[in-house]
Amino acid sequence: MTCTSLNRRGLLAAAAIALPALAFARVSAQTAPPSQAGPFRFKGWRDAETDAERGFFEVPEDRRDPRSRKIRLGYVRFPSTAARPGPPIIYLAGGPGGEATGAATGPRFPIFMALRAVADVIAFDQRGTGLSSTIPERPASTRPAPEFTEAGLTSYFRSELQSAWADWTKAGVAMAGYNTEQSADDIDDLRRHLGAEKIDLWGTSYGSHLALSVLKRHGDRVNRVALSSLEGQDQTVKRPARIDAYLRQVDALLGTDPAARAAVPDLSALMRRVHARMEAQPALTAVTLNGAPAEIRMGGFGVQMLASGLIANPRTLAMLPGLYLALDAGKTAALTPFLGDVAGLLNxxxxxxxxxxxxxxxxxxxxxxxxxxxxxxxxxALNFPMPQLMGAIPGVDLGDGFRAAIRIDHPALLIAGSLDGRTPLAEQDEVAAQFRRKSRLVVENAGHNVFEAHPEVQPLLVRFFRGEAVADTRLTLPPPKFQVA
Incomplete structure (x- = not known):
């Protein structure tokens, strides 16, 4: 991510801290009505403004159904400043559920602007998001908040999804059309709408998962790709053993700080101890529910989900030891700053x-x-509600043909952070093996949101999309300073 939404990338409000909200900023911050096509002034990062153009086009909601209704997809185009622009660069947000137009309002905005020196840059909101949103928002659930244990959350979300799916279907939404293959076809329709022979792809996390499907289905219309925080075709759910290896890496970093090592002799042992005790005896935890003070019962699984958000990026990874030390000491009030309004988290x-x-x-x-x-x-817990939701809605799985690896001959720049706990490097290595003409850029001590983590990433992206050779590169940031008090 992504960048979080209320999905597998972080159901707890901790994600609002842990997984940066840049990909989910709302387009309501823009100056023109979101439904209005044409030129407008785009408000970017830290009150910066630029000329842009809002555009729309229509596609079938489910191309497999000849009776499918049409849905409207939207984007923002940042016109190129080049004398001879290259193929349009289409940004694919993470999530799934991130908004490209929202990402452009955050710290990634300077990269959008810099890439205009190469080509038009397109912030495309995927179906169901931002300018393209067509799934109606449901009223807040009146059901009591579940116990934040694995059994409690799994039962709640399976039931809620089945009920919501039925409601959306009755409202005329072709829910089965919301899949990565259809979204990949949307991108080729966007290419045609833009009048481009070929496009370049720039994406992150789930956006890389989507890019792989575009390459599989429409690769002859793609020029080159720059992707970060890779998520492969069969990596919607990450391997728990890879996260254990990542936590050993974090524990080694803790070991370089004598004070942190003294406070946390073994990070994994500390975490396991807290999880086991709280899953067996969930702690009553103060939260906000629909704007009013309330309490939930937080089990070990809820804490595991919280940790799954915190490990995404170094800034929040640094909070992890201190949180677990507090919980180990019985100070469950330490959870409160992370939880926010749980009503939003449960929708x-x-x-x-x-x-x-x-x-x-x-x-x-x-x-x-x-x-x-x-x-x-x-x-x-890392990818909740997957795989816990599997089978809740029969007949929507795209199958192993969709998940099969492919050989990719397009020029590619693949970017990763060594402290990315959402898409660990070992998982990304498996995806990178599919690319035959790749350069790899690793930012030591960066996390999941790696594009803006180091100032040298932006010029390398510009060089790559210009068609210049970019060698394998390793950049370095200072390690995180862990909070243990």
Whole structure:
């Protein structure tokens, strides 16, 4: 991500801290009505403004159904400043559920602006998001908040999704059309709408998952790709053993700080101890529910989900030891700053859940993940509500043909942070192996949001999209300073 929405990328409000909100800023910050096409002044990062153009086009909601209604997809175009622009650069947000137009209002805005020196830059809101949103928002659930244990949350979300899916279907939404293959076809329709022979792709996290599908289905219309925080075709659910390896890496960093090491002799042991005790005896935790003070019962699984958000980026990873030390000491009030209004956390948006269900997981990988999760520090919490929602809506899985790896001959720049706890480097290596003409850029001590983590990433992106050679590169940032008090 992504960048979080209320989906598998972070159901707890901690994600509002842990997974940066830049990909989910709302286009209501713009000066013209979101439905109005044409030129307008775009408000970017830190009150910067630029000329832009809002555009729309229509596609079938489900191309497999000849009776499908048409839906309207939207984007913002930042016109190129080049004398001879190259193929349009289309930005693919993470999530699923992130808004490209929202990402352009955050710290990634300077990169959007810099890439105009090469070509038009298109912030495209995928179906079900931002300018393209077509799934109606449901009223807040009146059901009591579930116990934040694995059993409690799984039961709640499976029931809620089945109820919501039925409501959306009755409202005329073709929910089965919200999948990555249809979104990939949307991007080729966008190419035609723009009048471009070819396009370049720039994406992150789930956006890389989507880019792989575009390459598989419309690769002859793609020129080159720059992707970060890679998520492969069969990596909607990450391997728990990879996260254990990541936590050992974090523990080694803790070991370089004598004070942190003294406070936390073994990070994984500390985390396991807290999870086990709180799952067996969930702690009554103060929260806000629909704007009013309330309490929930927070189990170990809820804490695992919280940790799954915190490990995304170094700034929030630094909070992890201190939080667990407090919980180990019985100070459950330490959870309160992370939880926000849980009513929002428990509502479904439709697009993220549908996309994840459709991308699914191969039987072989699911068996591997279930086996690893039995002993892993974070178990199956990292990607909740996947795989827990699998089978809740029959017939939407795209199948193993969708998840099959491909050989990719397009020029590619693949970017990663060494402290990315959402898409660990070992998982990204498996995706990178599909690319035959790649350069890899690793930012030491950066996390999931790597594009803006180091100032040298932006000029390398510009050089790459200009067609210049970019060698394998390693950049370095200072390690995080862990909070243990």
């Amino acid at each position: 479904l948006r439709g697009m993220p859940e549908a996309m994840d269900l459709a991308s699914g997981i191969s039987p072989r990988r699911l068996a591997l993940i279930r086996r690893e999760a039995r002993t892993a520090v974070l178990g199956e």
